[in-house]
Amino acid sequence: MQEEFYPEATPDSVLYESVDTRGQFLFNTYLHLVGAILVFTCVEMAIFSSGAAERIANTLLGLPGGWLAVLGGFILVSWFARGLAHGVKSRAAQYAGLTLFVGAEALIFVPLLYIANVNFPDVIGIAAAFTIIAFIGLTGIVFVTRKDFSFLRGILFWVGLCAMVAIVLGVIFGFDLGVGFSALMIVFAGGAILYDTSKILHHYPKDRYVGAALELFASVALMFWYVLRLFMQSRD
Numbered sequence: 001m002q003e004e005f006y007p008e009a010t011p012d013s014v015l016y017e018s019v020d021t022r023g024q025f026l027f028n029t030y031l032h033l034v035g036a037i038l039v040f041t042c043v044e045m046a047i048f049s050s051g052a053a054e055r056i057a058n059t060l061l062g063l064p065g066g067w068l069a070v071l072g073g074f075i076l077v078s079w080f081a082r083g084l085a086h087g088v089k090s091r092a093a094q095y096a097g098l099t100l101f102v103g104a105e106a107l108i109f110v111p112l113l114y115i116a117n118v119n120f121p122d123v124i125g126i127a128a129a130f131t132i133i134a135f136i137g138l139t140g141i142v143f144v145t146r147k148d149f150s151f152l153r154g155i156l157f158w159v160g161l162c163a164m165v166a167i168v169l170g171v172i173f174g175f176d177l178g179v180g181f182s183a184l185m186i187v188f189a190g191g192a193i194l195y196d197t198s199k200i201l202h203h204y205p206k207d208r209y210v211g212a213a214l215e216l217f218a219s220v221a222l223m224f225w226y227v228l229r230l231f232m233q234s235r236d
Contacts (some may be wrong), residue, residue, distance in 0.1 A: 025206045032213035043106040057111040058086050077104040094210040101214055105221050118236050127228035135220055142197040149198035152191050159188050182230035189223035
């Protein structure tokens with residue numbers, strides 16, 4: 001029976017399942033999220049320890065359009081990976097989507113992490129700790145209040161669209177988006193975490209924990225990117 005806290009849950013939502021099934025779904029989701037973060041971390045460590053980070057950073061930033069080309073490629077890979085994770089029933093295809101997404105994130109992070117490691121090596125750990133604490137706090141808000149944050153969908157869509165336009169214009173015309181933009185995107189990522197967590201509780205079927213983990217990983221990575229960027233800007 002559907003819980004009264006979630007009147008808008010979809011018909012195949014895990015909320016219709018038993019308490020044990022719901023608990024297993026959430027366990028699997030967050031286990032895969034932790035796994036994705038660990039894989040991301042290991043890939044980055046391997047890239048930097050091998051000495052390939054500088055070459056990758058220079059290659060990506062040296063593409064026609066620089067950051068615009070990098071971000072555009074990431075968006076395409078992200079779209080394809082999310083489609084695999086959500087649009088197919090095959091577990092293998094869902095894992096392929098998650099793996100592809102984590103790999104794409106790892107590559108696009110190399111230039112930012114390389115610059116941070118060269119100039120402000122201490123901020124990487126600080127930014128990671130801040131992101132983890134923020135994620136735990138935001139997740140706790142959803143689980144404790146049991147509030148449906150689906151109303152954030154439209155807000156996140158339009159803010160995200162405006163942010164992408166700002167990024168593209170910044171790359172084309174060569175102006176810096178500044179500290180204010182980074183702070184705004186951190187708030188945006190926080191809203192995405194609230195929305196994703198709420199969506200997992202309301203709308204995901206019990207067998208789509210891989211896709212759920214992908215969504216959460218995407219939001220965590222987005223927050224980490226802009227927290228790190230903000231900390232680096234504050235040191236300039």
